[in-house]
Amino acid sequence: MATSTVENYLKQILLLSAGDDALVSMGDLAAALAVVPGTATTMVKSLASDGLVDHHLRHGVRLTAAGRRVALGVLRRHRLIETFLVEVLKMDWTEVHAEAELLEHAISDAVLDRLDALLGHPAADPHGDPIPTRLGKIDAQVYATLATCVVAQPLRIVRVTEQSGEFLQFAERNGLRPGARVRVAERDLAAGLITLKKTSGRTVALSLAAAGNILVAPAR
Amino acid sequence: MATSTVENYLKQILLLSAGDDALVSMGDLAAALAVVPGTATTMVKSLASDGLVDHHLRHGVRLTAAGRRVALGVLRRHRLIETFLVEVLKMDWTEVHAEAELLEHAISDAVLDRLDALLGHPAADPHGDPIPTRLGKIDAQVYATLATCVVAQPLRIVRVTEQSGEFLQFAERNGLRPGARVRVAERDLAAGLITLKKTSGRTVALSLAAAGNILVAPAR
DNA sequence: GGCTTTATTTTGATTAGTCAAATTCTTATC
DNA sequence: GATAAGAATTTGACTAATCAAAATAAAGCC
Numbered sequence: 474m475a476t477s478t479v480e481n482y483l484k485q486i487l488l489l490s491a492g493d494d495a496l497v498s499m500g501d502l503a504a505a506l507a508v509v510p511g512t513a514t515t516m517v518k519s520l521a522s523d524g525l526v527d528h529h530l531r532h533g534v535r536l537t538a539a540g541r542r543v544a545l546g547v548l549r550r551h552r553l554i555e556t557f558l559v560e561v562l563k564m565d566w567t568e569v570h571a572e573a574e575l576l577e578h579a580i581s582d583a584v585l586d587r588l589d590a591l592l593g594h595p596a597a598d599p600h601g602d603p604i605p606t607r608l609g610k611i612d613a614q615v616y617a618t619l620a621t622c623v624v625a626q627p628l629r630i631v632r633v634t635e636q637s638g639e640f641l642q643f644a645e646r647n648g649l650r651p652g653a654r655v656r657v658a659e660r661d662l663a664a665g666l667i668t669l670k671k672t673s674g675r676t677v678a679l680s681l682a683a684a685g686n687i688l689v690a691p692a693r
Numbered sequence: 694m695a696t697s698t699v700e701n702y703l704k705q706i707l708l709l710s711a712g713d714d715a716l717v718s719m720g721d722l723a724a725a726l727a728v729v730p731g732t733a734t735t736m737v738k739s740l741a742s743d744g745l746v747d748h749h750l751r752h753g754v755r756l757t758a759a760g761r762r763v764a765l766g767v768l769r770r771h772r773l774i775e776t777f778l779v780e781v782l783k784m785d786w787t788e789v790h791a792e793a794e795l796l797e798h799a800i801s802d803a804v805l806d807r808l809d810a811l812l813g814h815p816a817a818d819p820h821g822d823p824i825p826t827r828l829g830k831i832d833a834q835v836y837a838t839l840a841t842c843v844v845a846q847p848l849r850i851v852r853v854t855e856q857s858g859e860f861l862q863f864a865e866r867n868g869l870r871p872g873a874r875v876r877v878a879e880r881d882l883a884a885g886l887i888t889l890k891k892t893s894g895r896t897v898a899l900s901l902a903a904a905g906n907i908l909v910a911p912a913r
Numbered sequence: 914g915g916c917t918t919t920a921t922t923t924t925g926a927t928t929a930g931t932c933a934a935a936t937t938c939t940t941a942t943c
Numbered sequence: 944g945a946t947a948a949g950a951a952t953t954t955g956a957c958t959a960a961t962c963a964a965a966a967t968a969a970a971g972c973c
Contacts, residue, residue: 476959476960478959478960498920498921499920499921499922500919500920500921508960508961508962509961509962509963510920510921510922511921511922511923511924511961511962511963511964512960512961512962513921514921514922514923515922515923515960515961516959516960516961518922519959530921530922531920531921531922531967531968531969532921532969558804561781561811562804562807562808562811563807564803564804564807568803572801572803572804575799575800575801576796576799576800576804578799579795579796579798579799580795580796581792581795583784583788583792584778584782584784584792584796587782587783587784588782591781591782696929696930698929698930718950718951719950719951719952720949720950720951728930728931728932729931729932729933730950730951730952731931731932731933731934731951731952731953731954732930732931732932733951734951734952734953735930735931735952735953736929736930736931738952739929739930750938750951750952751937751938751939751950751951751952752939752951914973915972915973916971916972916973917970917971917972917973918969918970918971918972919968919969919970919971920967920968920969920970921966921967921968921969922965922966922967922968923964923965923966923967924963924964924965924966925962925963925964925965926961926962926963927960927961927962927963928959928960928961929958929959929960930957930958930959931956931957931958932955932956932957933954933955933956934953934954934955935952935953935954935955936951936952936953936954937950937951937952937953938949938950938951938952939948939949939950939951940947940948940949940950941946941947941948941949942945942946942947942948943944943945943946943947
């Protein structure tokens with residue numbers, strides 16, 4: 474059985490490799506896990522000797538098929554738990570990430586399956602992040618972000634990546650949750666600033682960096 | 694923050710001290726936690742230096758007020774989780790103990806309070822074990838067991854102590870769950886055997902040791 | 914192409930929790 | 944009250960995960 478430390482390393486490598494094949498640097502991995510780089514190196518070596526990752530010395534790390542399977546399991550648990558906390562326990566979508574971070578390592582498959590059924594087998598969590606299936610399939614659809622989409626077109630927010638409470642509370646305050654309708658009124662690359670127009674007529678300004686965390690699709 | 698190992702030691706000391714003041718032996722504690730006695734000694738010394746227990750060298754260990762507070766918190770989490778698994782996720786009361794054992798160390802107060810409210814602030818879990826309040830109060834009522842109660846009187850099962858799946862499945866198969874009505878038809882101390890009569894007319898035989906795990910009150 | 918900056922890896926220590934086996938204490942028994 | 948049996952403790956060793964700081968490799972720059 475993988476320890477929760479191992480699970481966290483694998484999950485983080487999956488998230489940082491964006492999709493699948495990119496090598497993840499020790500620096501990024503260490504930062505994401507809040508450890509010093511030397512610790513990440515040590516741990517990655519041990520994951521490699523367990524066949525969970527390929528370590529390309531001094532160049533980065535990549536999940537093996539076995540590691541990916543474990544990582545997707547953790548992600549599934551995390552996202553189903555978040556959905557449960559919001560849908561059943563009525564917690565705020567801006568605060569459930571940290572809770573799920575703990576519970577994801579303690580919940581059994583038996584409990585998870587019940588939860589999944591209770592929630593009606595949801596395809597995405599409250600942030601719009603896709604939930605891997607029991608078999609490890611995950612929706613890999615690529616979306617534009619508010620930083621890259623076309624201007625003026627009516628849009629629907631599909632997903633808010635970035636789990637920090639601060640950012641999510643900013644999003645919530647401004648009605649920028651999955652499902653919300655907006656369009657980009659103006660994009661000033663020099664100033665690094667985006668101005669949104671909501672259906673209510675309200676405008677919201679945010680930085681390019683922040684806008685990159687909000688994924689959108691054309692309003693259907 | 695107490696690690697889950699520390700939480701388990703404290704919880705187990707509470708359970709083994711039956712009520713409050715009895716000293717718990719290292720042998721019993723080690724057996725309950727599935728470690729060798731030397732490990733228990735080492736850990737108890739460290740708990741003592743943190744002010745969570747009083748260690749009476751070579752005689753046993755007892756919780757301090759601080760340790761008791763922590764232990765009751767763990768017990769509350771455990772029992773509320775068991776109740777949730779049975780009441781909401783419709784799991785079998787004979788199998789939820791092991792699940793709760795893991796989740797009890799990972800659930801936050803915020804989530805626990807929501808769960809408690811969702812369940813309507815239950816006083817006991819599916820085994821009839823009393824749930825400590827948020828303030829650490831626990832129902833200390835003493836009940837007779839099927840091994841000690843008067844013969845022939847109509848009884849109501851209030852609680853099944855002993856969490857092993859085997860025992861609970863035996864109880865379930867024979868309708869011996871909290872709330873069930875029975876009376877003791879015969880108690881043969883020499884043979885160590887008890888014979889029960891259920892309201893359905895069915896009789897059930899069980900050993901004195903097994904009977905000691907089933908707590909009863911006069912049927913109201 | 915040599916030098917500097919930056920990232921990565923290595924080395925040596927530390928902490929929590931554990932076991933096996935040797936030692937010491939308590940207690941019951943004669 | 945001495946002794947044997949049983950329980951508890953101590954000692955030495957190990958694993959997982961971590962950090963600080965030294966050593967090494969890679970990459971960029973003039």
